Amino acid sequence: MKRIELLAVVAAGVGLxxxxxxxxxxxxxxxxxxxxxxxxxxxxxDQLPRDGRSQSIVTVTxxxxxxxxxxxxxxxxxxxxxxxxASDIVTASDGRATVTFIAPPVGTPxxxxxxxxxxxxxxxxxxxPRTLSILLLGASNITIPAVDFDVTPPSPExxxxxxxxxSKTRDEQTECLDACAYFWxxxxxxxxxxxxxxxxxxAATTYTVTLRVVDAAGSSASTAKLVTVKSxxxxxxxxxxxxxxxxVGQQATFTAKATPAEGHSIRTFxxxxxxxxxxxxxxxxxxxxxxxxxxxxxxxxxxDDLGQQGSASRSITVVSGITFPSPPFTMSPTDPTTNQTxxxxxxxxxxxxxATITEYTWDFGEGDSPTTxxxxxxxxxxxxARTYVIRLTVKDSTGRTxxxxxxxxxxxx
Amino acid sequence: MRAKLSSVLLLAGVVIVSVxxxxxxxxxxxxxxxxxxxxxxxxxxxxxxSAVFGATLFSDVITVVDNVPTVxxxxxxxxxxxxxxDTVAAPSPLNGVTITRYRVTFRRSDGRxxxxxxxxxxxxxxxxxxxxPSGSVATTFELVRHVAKADAPLRALRDSGLIISxxxxxxxxxxxxxxxxxxxxxxxxxxxxxxxxxx
Numbered sequence: 001m002k003r004i005e006l007l008a009v010v011a012a013g014v015g016l017x018x019x020x021x022x023x024x025x026x027x028x029x030x031x032x033x034x035x036x037x038x039x040x041x042x043x044x045x046d047q048l049p050r051d052g053r054s055q056s057i058v059t060v061t062x063x064x065x066x067x068x069x070x071x072x073x074x075x076x077x078x079x080x081x082x083x084x085x086a087s088d089i090v091t092a093s094d095g096r097a098t099v100t101f102i103a104p105p106v107g108t109p110x111x112x113x114x115x116x117x118x119x120x121x122x123x124x125x126x127x128x129p130r131t132l133s134i135l136l137l138g139a140s141n142i143t144i145p146a147v148d149f150d151v152t153p154p155s156p157e158x159x160x161x162x163x164x165x166x167s168k169t170r171d172e173q174t175e176c177l178d179a180c181a182y183f184w185x186x187x188x189x190x191x192x193x194x195x196x197x198x199x200x201x202x203a204a205t206t207y208t209v210t211l212r213v214v215d216a217a218g219s220s221a222s223t224a225k226l227v228t229v230k231s232x233x234x235x236x237x238x239x240x241x242x243x244x245x246x247x248v249g250q251q252a253t254f255t256a257k258a259t260p261a262e263g264h265s266i267r268t269f270x271x272x273x274x275x276x277x278x279x280x281x282x283x284x285x286x287x288x289x290x291x292x293x294x295x296x297x298x299x300x301x302x303x304d305d306l307g308q309q310g311s312a313s314r315s316i317t318v319v320s321g322i323t324f325p326s327p328p329f330t331m332s333p334t335d336p337t338t339n340q341t342x343x344x345x346x347x348x349x350x351x352x353x354x355a356t357i358t359e360y361t362w363d364f365g366e367g368d369s370p371t372t373x374x375x376x377x378x379x380x381x382x383x384x385a386r387t388y389v390i391r392l393t394v395k396d397s398t399g400r401t402x403x404x405x406x407x408x409x410x411x412x413x
Numbered sequence: 414m415r416a417k418l419s420s421v422l423l424l425a426g427v428v429i430v431s432v433x434x435x436x437x438x439x440x441x442x443x444x445x446x447x448x449x450x451x452x453x454x455x456x457x458x459x460x461x462x463s464a465v466f467g468a469t470l471f472s473d474v475i476t477v478v479d480n481v482p483t484v485x486x487x488x489x490x491x492x493x494x495x496x497x498x499d500t501v502a503a504p505s506p507l508n509g510v511t512i513t514r515y516r517v518t519f520r521r522s523d524g525r526x527x528x529x530x531x532x533x534x535x536x537x538x539x540x541x542x543x544x545x546p547s548g549s550v551a552t553t554f555e556l557v558r559h560v561a562k563a564d565a566p567l568r569a570l571r572d573s574g575l576i577i578s579x580x581x582x583x584x585x586x587x588x589x590x591x592x593x594x595x596x597x598x599x600x601x602x603x604x605x606x607x608x609x610x611x612x
Contacts, residue, residue, distance in 0.1 A: 026514065026586045026594060031536030035564045036529035065534050125569035 032065040037119055041132035049137045052105035056134055060097045060117055069095025074120035081113050101134065107141040107216030141217035145171040145180055149211050151225060157232045158204050159306040165196045171215045185210040204231030235260045235302045235310035247321030247352060248293055248400050256284045258302040258310065270301040290318040321352045322394055322402035329392055329406065337413040338385050347376035351396040363391040385412040444593035445498050446508045451549055452492040453583060453599035455556050458485030459610065466490045469602040474562045475571045477610045484563055489556035489583065493597065494549035504546035510595055511543040512587035515554060519579040532579050533561040556581060557603065567605050576606035
C-alpha cells in the first residue's frame with residue numbers, strides 16, 4: 001500500500017520536475033565586435049624624421065570573427081609616401097606579419113604618412129582597407145620657391161653669350177641651389193634647364209625670359225624678366241691684293257682691312273679664292289699662288305667675337321707671265337701664195353721673272369700635228385689658198401705657257 | 414479504501430504531469446510569466462525619422478546623402494507583453510520581466526549560412542527595458558549594424574546589383590524580478606542590397 005503511495009508521489013515528482021528543469025541558460029556573448037576579419041596595425045615607432053633612412057616596423061595582426069589568429073592571410077601594403085619593404089605580405093601562424101617602412105626624404109611636404117593594408121581575398125569589393133598613420137618630424141617643405149635670377153650682361157648685344165644664374169632662388173628660407181630643378185624659356189623659342197645656363201640671342205629685340213623652379217616637394221613657381229638685346233654692326237672689310245694681276249705661279253698677297261664694331265674684335269678671316277680653294281686665318285693677311293690663268297673672284301669674310309660677319313670680294317686676273325708683242329709674231333710675207341714659203345718669227349715674246357722661253361709650238365691650221373721648235377723662228381708652206389689660223393704656244397723655263405693666234409690668208413698664185 | 418485513495422492520488426499526479434507538460438507555456442522557463450512577442454518589425458536606417466516599420470526589412474547597404482556615400486544601421490522594433498501562466502492568481506509587479514540582451518542571427522532559405530561569406534555575422538547586443546505584468550511595451554533595437562554593411566558579404570553588394578535575402582532570428586534574453594531567466598524569439602525577413610536612395 002505504501003508502495004503505491006510512493007509510486008504516486010514519485011510520478012508526481014517526475015511530472016513536476018519535467019516541467020521545471022528546462023531552465024533557459026543565456027548563452028555567452030558572441031559575434032564579431034568589428035569586421036569579421038579583424039586587421040590591426042601597429043607601428044613602432046609611430047614618428048619618424050624626414051631623412052629617407054629611418055625605419056619603422058609595422059606589425060599587422062589578423063583575427064577572425066571569433067578573435068582567433070588567421071594564418072596565411074595575404075595582405076596588400078602601400079604607403080602615401082616613403083617606401084615599404086614589401087607590398088604583399090602573408091600572416092604567420094600567430095596571425096601576424098611585419099613590414100618595414102622607410103621614411104620619405106627631406107622635403108616631403110606631408111606631415112604624416114598613411115600606411116594602408118588591404119586583405120587579399122576572393123572579391124575585392126569586400127576588401128576593407130585599414131590604415132595607420134606615422135607622423136613625420138622635422139621641417140616640411142610647404143612653401144613654393146622664391147624664384148630670382150641674374151642676367152649677365154643685363155643688356156646684351158646680338159649673339160653675345162648671356163649668362164643666366166638662378167642661384168638666388170630660395171626655398172624654405174634657404175638657397176635652393178641644386179635641390180631645385182630649373183627650367184628656362186628664353187622667349188625666342190628656345191628653352192634650357194639648369195641653375196646656370198648661357199644663351200645667345202640672334203636678334204636685337206626685347207625678350208621675356210621665364211624661369212620656373214620646382215622644389216623637392218614638387219612645388220613650383222615662376223618669374224620672368226625682360227632682356228633687351230642691342231644690335232651691333234657687322235664688321236666692315238676692304239680687300240686688297242698685291243700684285244693686282246699676278247701671274248700663274250706667282251704668290252699673291254691678300255690683305256683684309258676689317259673694322260669691327262666698337263669694343264669688339266675680329267676673330268677669324270675666311271678666304272675663298274674662287275678657284276675652289278678656301279682658307280681660314282686668324283690674321284688679316286694671307287697668300288695664294290694660282291696655278292692657272294683666269295679671272296677669279298676672291299672673297300674674304302671676317303667674323304667678330306659676337307659671330308657677326310662682314311665680307312668683301314675682289315676680282316683678280318691671273319695672267320701667264322708671258323708677254324707677246326703686237327703683233328705677237330711676224331709672218332713674211334704677210335700675203336703669201338700657195339706653195340710659197342712663209343717665215344714665222346716669235347723672238348719678240350718675253351717672259352717675266354728671269355725666265356727664258358724654252359719651247360715654241362706652232363699649229364699652222366692645216367690639220368697636221370703642231371710643230372715644236374727650240375728657236376723662235378720657223379717656216380711653213382701652205383698648199384691650199386684660204387685663211388689659216390696660226391696658233392703659237394710658248395713655254396718658259398718656269399713651266400708657264402701662253403698661247404696666241406693670228407690669221408694668215410694664203411692666196412692662189 | 415486506502416488502496417482506492419492511493420489510486421486516486423496516483424491518477425491525480427499523472428494528470429497533473431500530463432497537463433503541465435503538454436503545454437508549451439510551462440516548458441519555457443521557471444518564471445510564472447510568459448513573454449509574448451506581439452510584433453517584430455524593422456525599418457531602413459537610411460529613411461531616418463520618416464522610416465516606416467514593417468515585417469520585412471529592405472536594408473540599403475550604401476546610401477548617398479548629399480552626394481556622400483553613407484552607411485546607416487537598420488533598427489528593429491519589438492512589441493512585447495506578458496502572460497501569466499497561472500491565469501487565476503493576479504500578477505504582481507514582481508512578475509515584471511526585464512530584457513537585457515538580444516542576439517541576431519541571419520540565415521538563408523537555401524542553407525548557405527556561412528557568416529561573413531553568405532550572410533552577415535551573428536552578433537549579441539544589449540538593451541534594457543522592462544515588460545510590465547500587464548500591458549505591452551515596444552522598443553527599438555539595432556538589427557543590422559554599420560559594420561555588417563561595411564564587411565563581407567554586404568560590402569560587395571554596393572556595386573554588384575545583387576540582393577541577399579535572409580531571415581533574421583532575434584532572441585531576447587531577460588529575467589523576471591524574482592531572478593527567473595526568460596527568452597523570447599522572433600523572426601523577420603531582411604533583404605540586403607543597394608536600393609534606391611531617398612531624395
